[in-house]
Amino acid sequence: xxxxxxxxxxxxxxxxxxxxxxxxxxxxxxxxxxxxxxxxxxxxxxxxxxxxxxxxxxxxxxxxxxxxxxxxxxxxxxxxxxxxxxxxxxxxxxxxxxxxxxxxxxxxxxxxxxxxxxxxxxxxxxxxxxxxxxxxxxxxxxxxxxxxxxxxxxxxxxxxxxxxxxxxxxxxxxxxxxxxxxxxxxxxxxxxxxxxxxxxxxxxxxxxxxxxxxxxxxxxxxxxxxxxxxxxxxxxxxxxxxxxxxxxxxxxx
Ligand code: ADP
Numbered sequence: 001x002x003x004x005x006x007x008x009x010x011x012x013x014x015x016x017x018x019x020x021x022x023x024x025x026x027x028x029x030x031x032x033x034x035x036x037x038x039x040x041x042x043x044x045x046x047x048x049x050x051x052x053x054x055x056x057x058x059x060x061x062x063x064x065x066x067x068x069x070x071x072x073x074x075x076x077x078x079x080x081x082x083x084x085x086x087x088x089x090x091x092x093x094x095x096x097x098x099x100x101x102x103x104x105x106x107x108x109x110x111x112x113x114x115x116x117x118x119x120x121x122x123x124x125x126x127x128x129x130x131x132x133x134x135x136x137x138x139x140x141x142x143x144x145x146x147x148x149x150x151x152x153x154x155x156x157x158x159x160x161x162x163x164x165x166x167x168x169x170x171x172x173x174x175x176x177x178x179x180x181x182x183x184x185x186x187x188x189x190x191x192x193x194x195x196x197x198x199x200x201x202x203x204x205x206x207x208x209x210x211x212x213x214x215x216x217x218x219x220x221x222x223x224x225x226x227x228x229x230x231x232x233x234x235x236x237x238x239x240x241x242x243x244x245x246x247x248x249x250x251x252x253x
Contacts, residue, residue, distance in 0.1 A: 003122070003159040004243060005226075006032065007045040007150030007217075011167040012233040014051040018060055020080075026087045027236045032127060033091035040243065041122045043157065045130045045150040046084070052076030066138055073134035084129055094126045099133035105152055118157050147213040151220035151228070162221045163242050164214055165233035170250030171211060173198050188252045191219050218252040228252040 008028065015021050032042045050069050053076025054062065063069060081097050088095045098117065104110045121128045130153055132139060132146060139148075147164060154162040168176065169184055176182035188195055199211030214230055221228040231238050231249025241248045 002040045002161070002243065003043075003157055004035065004040055005043045005045060005150055005154040005157070005159045005162045006239065007146060007162065007164045008047065008233065009146070009164075009166055010047045010051050012165050013046070013048045018051050018062060019055040020048065020052050020083065022083070024233070024236075025083055026090075029084065029087035029093075030091060031236050031239045033088060033093045035239070035243065036093060036125065036127065041125075043118065043122075043128045043130060043153055043159070044084075045146055045153055046080065047131065047146045049073040049076040049080050049131055049134060052079040052083070055079070070134050070138065077131060077134070080131075081129065088127060094124070096121050096126050096128050098128055098130045100130055100149060100153075101133050101137035102139060102148070102152065103137075104156075111156070115156050118153075122157070147217040148220060151217035151224075151226075154221050154226045154228075155224035158224070159226050161243065162217070162226055162228040163239065164217065164228060164230045165236075165239075166214070166230055167233065168230070169232045170230045170248075171195075171198060171214070175199075175211075185250050186247060188218070188250060191215055191222075191252070222252050 013021055013024050013028070032044060035042050050062065050072045053072030053074070054060070056075050056079050057072065063072070077099070081095070085095050098114070100114065104114045118128055130149065132149055150162055150164060153159070171185050171188065172182035173185060174182045196215055199215050218228045229242050229249050229251050231242060238248050
C-alpha cells in the first residue's frame with residue numbers, strides 16, 4: 001500500500017484576495033478521496049488557516065504582527081477544518097485534525113504518540129489533516145515552514161512520497177518569477193550548495209516559504225528514504241501522474 005503526504009501551500013488553496021479558493025479545496029478533497037478508493041493512504045498537510053481566518057473576519061490584508069496572525073490562524077483553523085470536513089464527507093471520507101509542532105520530533109514521547117495516532121487514523125481509513133499548531137508555535141507563520149512539517153510527517157509515517165503542491169512548476173535554476181530564462185530542473189539526486197543557491201528568498205503575498213523551506217523539506221524527506229516532488233497545483237490531475245510515477249515537476253530522490 002502506498003503512503004503519500006500531500007502538502008498544500010496557502011497559494012494553492014486561496015485566491016489572490018486572500019480568501020479560500022473553495023473550488024480548489026473541493027477538487028483536492030475529491031482527488032485525495034479517490035486515492036483512498038484506489039487503496040492509497042494519504043495525509044494532507046494544509047496551510048491556509050490565516051487565510052480562512054481573514055475571510056471569517058472580513059479582512060483583506062494579512063496583518064504583519066505574529067500575535068494577530070496567530071489569532072487569525074486559530075479562528076481560521078476551525079473554518080478550514082469545517083470546509084474540509086464538508087467536502088470530504090461529500091465523497092464519503094472521514095477527516096481528523098492533528099495540530100503539530102516541530103517539538104514532536106525532538107521529544108521522544110511526543111514523537112511516539114504522533115506516530116501511533118497517525119497509524120491508527122490511517123488504519124481506520126480516515127484522512128488526517130495536519131497543520132502547525134499556530135497558537136503555540138510560529139515557525140509556519142514566520143518561515144512558511146509547513147514544507148518541513150510535511151517532510152517531518154512523511155518521516156513519521158515512513159511515506160513513499162511527499163508531494164508538495166505549489167504555485168510553481170517545480171525547482172528552477174533561478175527564480176522564474178524574476179528571470180524569464182529560468183529552466184525547470186526535473187530531477188535532483190543530491191541537494192548541493194549549487195542547488196541551494198537556486199532558491200531565492202521570494203515570498204508570495206499569501207505564502208511565505210518560497211523555495212528555501214522546500215529544499216529543507218526535501219533534505220528531511222530524502223534522508224528518511226522518501227521521495228519528494230514539487231509540482232504545480234493549477235491542475236490537480238498532476239497528483240495522479242505523480243503517484244503513478246510519471247515525470248512531473250521536480251523529483252528529489
Ligand atoms: P507555496 O505557498 O505554494 O508553498 P511559495 O510561495 O512558498 O509557494 O514558494 C514558491 C515560490 O518560490 C515561487 O512562486 C517563486 O517565487 C519562489 N522561488 C524562488 N526561487 C525559486 C526557484 N529557483 N524555483 C522555483 N521557485 C522559486
